[in-house]
Amino acid sequence: xxxxxxxxxxxxxxxxxxxxxxxxxxxxxxxxxxxxxxxxxxxxxxxxxxxxxxxxxxxxxxxxxxxxxxxxxxxxxxxxxxxxxxxxxxxxxxxxxxxxxxxxxxxxxxxxxxxxxxxxxxxxxxxxxxxxxxxxxxxxxxxxxxxxxxxxxxxxxxxxxxxxxxxxxxxxxxxxxxxxxxxxxxxxxxxxxxxxxxxxxxxxxxxxxxxxxxxxxxxxxxxxxxxxxxxxxxxxxxxxxxxxxxxxxxxxxxxxxxxxxxxxxxxxxxxxxxxxxxxxxxxxxxxxxxxxxxxxxxxxxx
Amino acid sequence: xxxxxxxxxxxxxxxxxxxxxxxxxxxxxxxxxxxxxxxxxxxxxxxxxxxxxxxxxxxxxxxxxxxxxxxxxxxxxxxxxxxxxxxxxxxxxxxxxxxxxxxxxxxxxxxxxxxxxxxxxxxxxxxxxxxxxxxxxxxxxxxxxxxxxxxxxxxxxxxxxxxxxxxxxxxxxxxxxxxxxxxxxxxxxxxxxxxxxxxxxxxxxxxxxxxxxxxxxxxxxxxxxxxxxxxxxxxxxxxxxxxxxxxxxxxxxxxxxxxxxxxxxxxxxxxxxxxxxxxxxxxxxxxxxxxxxxxxxxxxxxxx
Numbered sequence: 001x002x003x004x005x006x007x008x009x010x011x012x013x014x015x016x017x018x019x020x021x022x023x024x025x026x027x028x029x030x031x032x033x034x035x036x037x038x039x040x041x042x043x044x045x046x047x048x049x050x051x052x053x054x055x056x057x058x059x060x061x062x063x064x065x066x067x068x069x070x071x072x073x074x075x076x077x078x079x080x081x082x083x084x085x086x087x088x089x090x091x092x093x094x095x096x097x098x099x100x101x102x103x104x105x106x107x108x109x110x111x112x113x114x115x116x117x118x119x120x121x122x123x124x125x126x127x128x129x130x131x132x133x134x135x136x137x138x139x140x141x142x143x144x145x146x147x148x149x150x151x152x153x154x155x156x157x158x159x160x161x162x163x164x165x166x167x168x169x170x171x172x173x174x175x176x177x178x179x180x181x182x183x184x185x186x187x188x189x190x191x192x193x194x195x196x197x198x199x200x201x202x203x204x205x206x207x208x209x210x211x212x213x214x215x216x217x218x219x220x221x222x223x224x225x226x227x228x229x230x231x232x233x234x235x236x237x238x239x240x241x242x243x244x245x246x247x248x249x250x251x252x253x254x255x256x257x258x259x260x261x262x263x264x265x266x267x268x269x270x271x272x273x274x275x276x277x278x279x280x281x282x283x284x285x286x287x288x289x290x291x292x293x294x295x296x297x298x299x300x301x302x
Numbered sequence: 303x304x305x306x307x308x309x310x311x312x313x314x315x316x317x318x319x320x321x322x323x324x325x326x327x328x329x330x331x332x333x334x335x336x337x338x339x340x341x342x343x344x345x346x347x348x349x350x351x352x353x354x355x356x357x358x359x360x361x362x363x364x365x366x367x368x369x370x371x372x373x374x375x376x377x378x379x380x381x382x383x384x385x386x387x388x389x390x391x392x393x394x395x396x397x398x399x400x401x402x403x404x405x406x407x408x409x410x411x412x413x414x415x416x417x418x419x420x421x422x423x424x425x426x427x428x429x430x431x432x433x434x435x436x437x438x439x440x441x442x443x444x445x446x447x448x449x450x451x452x453x454x455x456x457x458x459x460x461x462x463x464x465x466x467x468x469x470x471x472x473x474x475x476x477x478x479x480x481x482x483x484x485x486x487x488x489x490x491x492x493x494x495x496x497x498x499x500x501x502x503x504x505x506x507x508x509x510x511x512x513x514x515x516x517x518x519x520x521x522x523x524x525x526x527x528x529x530x531x532x533x534x535x536x537x538x539x540x541x542x543x544x545x546x547x548x549x550x551x552x553x554x555x556x557x558x559x560x561x562x563x564x565x566x567x568x569x570x571x572x573x574x575x576x577x578x579x580x581x582x583x584x585x586x587x588x589x590x591x592x593x594x595x596x597x598x599x600x601x602x603x604x605x606x
Contacts, residue, residue: 023503024507039441039473042442042443042448044448044449047445047446057492061483061492062512064483065442065444065483068442069498069510070509076473077506081475082472097459099462099463100407102329102386102406104407105540106321
């Protein structure tokens with residue numbers, strides 16, 4: 001009894017499966033070939049000409065198309081799918097039909113001047129490692145900042161952070177910071193025999209005390225007034241002329257280079273030289289001549 | 303076309319896009335009219351342009367050339383618009399409602415096939431909702447002619463190239479709407495365009511129902527101009543960089559089984575380390591010989 005019912009159950013299950021698949025199965029003599037990468041199906045079965053003539057052409061073609069499309073869709077659905085932004089997408093394989101290219105494959109480019117030079121010198125390309133922010137140093141800095149904020153004092157210089165590679169500047173800065181971090185702010189710290197005094201330390205601006213030497217203050221104020229009053233410009237003529245000459249030279253060399261680059265080297269050199277000398281002379285004379293009048297004008301305006 | 307070196311980055315990018323590349327762009331098609339065209343031909347060209355948009359250009363003016371005799375004008379146009387496919391429509395008494403499908407390799411004609419339209423229903427004739435522009439169509443080729451006859455094989459390759467659209471790594475399942483069906487029967491080629499409706503079936507794979515939308519053509523195969531085998535070979539050559547890299551010492555069977563190879567150094571079988579059996583060690587003296595004899599028999603039985 002039990003055996004019969006099992007058989008019945010199995011048979012029923014098979015029937016159900018068949019019913020389900022009936023809607024999507026298609027019977028074909030020859031299996032059709034697919035190229036899913038291109039979404040193409042090749043049906044090589046012979047077409048029954050009689051059937052084609054009996055039926056209406058379009059209906060026959062339509063049913064044939066429906067069968068073939070069903071097989072193609074079945075094949076596509078066998079491939080893996082994934083969900084991309086709320087849309088189900090099927091991953092297609094590479095196309096298998098060989099189709100001609102539209103242009104021939106690219107030729108290898110000739111090496112550039114730098115590439116040739118590098119090859120000649122044996123220079124290899126070195127990849128620069130991206131500088132990554134050191135987490136420990138960051139922690140240290142933030143800790144000190146918090147302390148400073150809590151106690152309302154300035155952040156002291158962080159001497160040495162535990163990183164792998166220390167550069168000389170980092171080490172020297174660390175040494176200087178350490179030296180200053182004594183009770184008397186490094187005033188009585190001895191220096192090593194050959195050690196140089198640290199540069200760029202100390203106060204960045206110096207101010208005179210409010211109540212200091214009265215006579216020196218008076219002298220300074222009077223000098224300032226005298227300078228403002230004088231008709232002569234506070235212009236060091238020599239220095240100004242030299243500066244102008246330097247600028248002119250620079251301009252000429254830039255112009256020469258540009259001209260030489262564009263036209264060619266032959267004529268450019270001569271013209272550049274001649275022009276440079278003439279121009280320089282003119283400029284100098286002009287500068288000297290202009291100096292005092294320009295200064296006078298400026299003083300008048302003020 | 304010899305032109306000066308690009309002066310702006312934008313121009314350089316434009317030219318690099320058109321230069322030969324490892325993985326190529328979608329093939330552009332130029333659709334043009336010949337010296338004389340009929341209503342059928344003009345409407346057919348417009349419909350095919352609609353199918354091939356946006357990678358197609360439709361020329362409005364007539365071009366008085368004959369592709370089968372002189373292809374210089376075609377080559378010039380292809381260089382201008384960077385197109386490697388063309389569709390040339392014309393009409394005359396000898397060849398009414400003529401369409402020439404063709405493709406170019408390196409801006410020279412590779413092959414072209416002339417099809418005559420015997421019956422035509424345009425997009426506007428068939429009243430139904432159309433597929434959106436740019437949908438990648440599914441192509442089906444039916445009929446054994448596409449497998450046996452040389453010209454049909456070439457036509458199959460040409461039509462695939464023409465209509466397949468961009469090559470994509472994945473496709474939205476719901477977007478598989480457009481089907482182009484080509485049937486080769488008795489020297490004629492029937493082209494039908496359907497919209498596929500995915501209906502519920504009992505299982506995961508849907509059931510297909512088709513609804514005719516697009517243009518339908520009954521073509522008859524006329525002249526063909528195929529390239530020489532050498533030219534086909536050159537055109538099909540893929541650059542080596544595109545080939546998938548082979549892993550050494552791994553091979554696949556016809557059944558799909560994966561095989562690997564191990565390379566071992568030469569082993570001295572006499573010094574092979576097997577299980578140690580103290581009793582089987584060599585002993586000295588005549589007494590040993592008897593013992594050994596007895597023990598070798600033991601050994602053999604163990605092996606068995």
